[in-house]
Amino acid sequence: MKIIKLCALLVLSFVFAGCNSSPPALQDVPETTSRGYSLGAGDTVSIVVYGEPEMTMHFIIDKSGAINFPYIGPLVLKGKTPEQVSDELTTRLRGEYLSKPMVTVSIVAFRKFYISGEVKNPNGYAYEPGLTVGRAIALAGGFTDRADRSDISIQRAGEGELPGSVGSGYAVHPGDIVTIGMGFF
Template sequence: MKIMNLWAFILFSVLLAGCASSTPPLMDNPDAESKGYLLDAGDTVAINVYGEPDMTMKFILDKSGTIMFPYIGEMVLKGKTPEQVGAELTNRLRGDYLQNPMVTVNIAEFRKFFVSGEVKIPNGFAWEPGLTVEKSIALAGGFTDRADRKEINIRLAGTNQLLENVDVRHSVHPGDIVIVGMGFF
């Protein structure tokens, strides 16, 4: 009798664990999104070199992802985190130009994501950490009267893959296109 109860307990535990792990998370961790954010075309970057107003500036990254920085020349920012860019600038300015440079690099404005289809204000909007489909639709003024609230798709940036009928809690990333379909009455 004890062996049968033990087997029933093990079977129940395995089934319960399988059910719990079968649902993927819908929204990524917003803190992790902003900390590991890689710069790309469309991002506006603010660089501040303490005590050097001529070196404090903003750049909008173009497709090449490079900037021309005073005393250094061309520098590639695309594919790097703001922290990596700050460390590289500090190292390249140290010595010949400044004794102990203090450099901060911040994202002044994230690159855009887009909302199209049956929303009141279809447009591109600056991405922000923790962005979901629901928040993106709110930024676009909400659904129109003709919107099919169940037919929401996302065209992923970079891959052009289409995710169909996503949940409103699904995360949206920079460059993604949220597409709200039209309902037929």
């Protein structure tokens, strides 16, 4: 009899604990630096080859994700980190063209993310490392009077819409579309 009462109390405690909490908003950790950032169409990069001014230049990565680099030809940047591109350029320039090339690849401007719906200035904005939904809303001028602050969704670049609502601390990545729903009065 004691075991049955104990089991009943345990079941009731789980039921009541579940009733008092609402489902949590989805979470994702924002990137705080460009380290590990994968390059893509729309990013602007600077390539510096130390001591070789004719090889130092800026590129805006187009849809193909490739650039045409002097002495090397086509070089794919899309999907690679700046460090990987730097290593590849160093390897490909070593020997035939330069004995000890020193190459630095850095991001000059990130590609855009987009925010639509019930914000004051829906538009595309340049991505910044550490960007969250809350900061994206602030960049867009804040919520309108009709915004449903609990109806925020993100469509990841190249993916479908995430289920459920996301919180203000949720990470926004380049190419994402943040949508703020309309509340009904």
